[in-house]
Amino acid sequence: KAGVTQTPRYLIKTRGQQVTLSCSPISGHRSVSWYQQTPGQGLQFLFEYFSETQRNKGNFPGRFSGRQFSNSRSEMNVSTLELGDSALYLCASSRWTGNTEAFFGQGTRLTVV
Amino acid sequence: DAKTTQPPSMDCAEGRAANLPCNHSTISGNEYVYWYRQIHSQGPQYIIHGLKNNETNEMASLIITEDRKSSTLILPHATLRDTAVYYCIVRVGNEDMRFGAGTRLTVKP
Numbered sequence: 001k002a003g004v005t006q007t008p009r010y011l012i013k014t015r016g017q018q019v020t021l022s023c024s025p026i027s028g029h030r031s032v033s034w035y036q037q038t039p040g041q042g043l044q045f046l047f048e049y050f051s052e053t054q055r056n057k058g059n060f061p062g063r064f065s066g067r068q069f070s071n072s073r074s075e076m077n078v079s080t081l082e083l084g085d086s087a088l089y090l091c092a093s094s095r096w097t098g099n100t101e102a103f104f105g106q107g108t109r110l111t112v113v
Numbered sequence: 114d115a116k117t118t119q120p121p122s123m124d125c126a127e128g129r130a131a132n133l134p135c136n137h138s139t140i141s142g143n144e145y146v147y148w149y150r151q152i153h154s155q156g157p158q159y160i161i162h163g164l165k166n167n168e169t170n171e172m173a174s175l176i177i178t179e180d181r182k183s184s185t186l187i188l189p190h191a192t193l194r195d196t197a198v199y200y201c202i203v204r205v206g207n208e209d210m211r212f213g214a215g216t217r218l219t220v221k222p
């Protein structure tokens with residue numbers, strides 16, 4: 001069974017640009033969560049989507065947004081990129097929301113220059 | 114903020130059991146304890162979770178104290194490939210997962 005797929009794996013963007021990252025969850029999984037990982041702040045929760053609806057949102061500015069499609073694939077968008085947005089962005093999928101294990105992708109490494 | 118406290122680092126000899134402690138003294142009755150690990154440059158990997166009973170799977174055992182204020186993850190026969198950062202997380206089902214700094218486990222030959 002295929003795991004969680006994130007694309008692209010690596011990305012370099014310029015300050016002020018916007019970026020869209022993609023996550024394809026495990027087949028049959030309906031919940032997708034996004035995390036940002038930096039050396040200074042560690043793993044921080046961005047948001048969770050379940051059945052195309054945002055269920056939870058972390059403490060990030062409105063420049064960070066996401067959506068989920070009917071096939072459970074999810075995208076996250078960051079507008080007006082700042083240098084501090086450079087990070088590893090991780091996506092996790094779960095069969096449903098609740099007390100269940102989450103499976104993470106390999107992440108997208110975003111570098112803002 | 115993470116609701117757990119873990120030692121920043123631990124060492125373990127290859128082939129021996131690795132016992133990773135986690136303190137969650139403010140855990141509420143409906144919060145589960147989850148363990149994940151992250152090997153360098155990879156996404157976190159689910160290990161195990163439990164509510165109050167001890168749990169075991171093919172990867173590890175989870176021992177939760179009777180008062181549920183602490184738990185221990187046990188890797189029975191650590192290998193070099195178990196070198197990773199281990200995260201202990203407590204959460205209610207519909208909450209997001211809050212990762213702390215974790216414990217960096219180094220398995221030495």
